[in-house]
Amino acid sequence: MSTEKCNHDSIRCINHFDLIRKYQCLGCNAVMMCECDRATGEMFLSHQLHKATDSESKLSVPVTIGFQPKICNECRGLCQEAHPRASTYGSTSKIKRYYWRELFFREMVLFTDWARDNESDLLDDRPEAKAVREKCAEQALEDIKAFHTKSPKYSFSEESQTEFLARCPVGVIDLYHLYLPPENGRRCLIVDGGQSFPPEAIVQRHFSRMGYDSLAVESVPFHVLFGIFTWSLIEDGDDPLLSVNLFGDRFAFEEKQKEIPFVKVLLPHDFGTSAYFKRRSKAVASHFNKTIGNEDLEWLFEFWLPYSDRLRQYLWAHREEHVLIAKQLLKILPREATVRVLKYLIEDYWVRYIGWPDLLVFNEEEFFFVEVKASGDKLSGEQRTWIEGNLKSLHFPFKLVKIHKAGVSG
Structure with a gap:
């Protein structure tokens, strides 16, 4: 047409x-x-x-x-869909997460009004203008709050943790401990055996008494595995969508060097998306069936480690501490479990790369992943995504450990 x-x-x-x-x-x-x-x-x-x-x-x-004319849902008289941004530092409230577009536009209008009256412009970076921008942001937030109270554009209803766990049932272990009184700037500390520990260490001690070893993991060690075992697939010169990407050297940045050199890595335009996996499904299958095949993964890890440096830096999976944990993961997890992790990530990396559990608990006979929650803590959206993905795709044994507050010590 x-x-x-x-x-x-x-x-x-x-x-x-x-x-x-x-x-x-x-x-x-x-x-x-x-x-x-x-x-x-x-x-x-x-x-x-x-x-x-x-x-x-x-x-x-x-x-x-x-x-x-009349293209968006609002102009067509249809229900306005909510597309909240992820909760980040400084933007955890639902108003900021749901009304992010409206807040931006309102701030710009307020600042433009000030700039017009004060012979300024949108690029003004004087201290006075920066202070005005902060006030505009505060005013915009109050305006949008008032708008939402009077005539809400979006519904804030989200699945509660209780509802989520009913839909995605997992094994829950309840522990009860005394907590130290909270102090500004200090992590939550919990008492065990007359000493105080952070929540993850409390759970590690719990399983140690049951004869298990444990490894603190979270997400980054899995990014290391992904970078090492897929770099040759991701940077495949036969991919027609491959292009050069430049970014600042991560080591130089963390060392706070004055001059940070660029690192060049070849990445496809759709890297990390489900579209990449669909487009490259034959190459992905060949990579796992032939390139990795039946190779010894620990040997391949060491061999590909230097070659994967650029991709791992791009993924912020470059630190030695995380490389060492990834190496331990290879020794603990069965081969097919490691391959399952890699395939799970390649299918939709940017959706699945965070939210991995705190601990891997294991002995000679079994392993399972553990997410630790102190009193009052809730599962994040990314952690929910991992739990749901685990139930549907990974099928790893998993436990949620809740450390309830039995009282306050001292």
């Missing part, structure tokens, strides 16, 4: 996390923006009006017919 004759009745949003969202018509394939975003887009974000980045493939998609 030609673009001129199409009513664009059926559309998809190319990337919900764009400030100026672009939509693709499923009838004529035209790419457009909604007219309601024109004023804001042309005033503040003109550089974002010509293309979108597909949220799945990460490929650039050009806008073909500019702004069109």
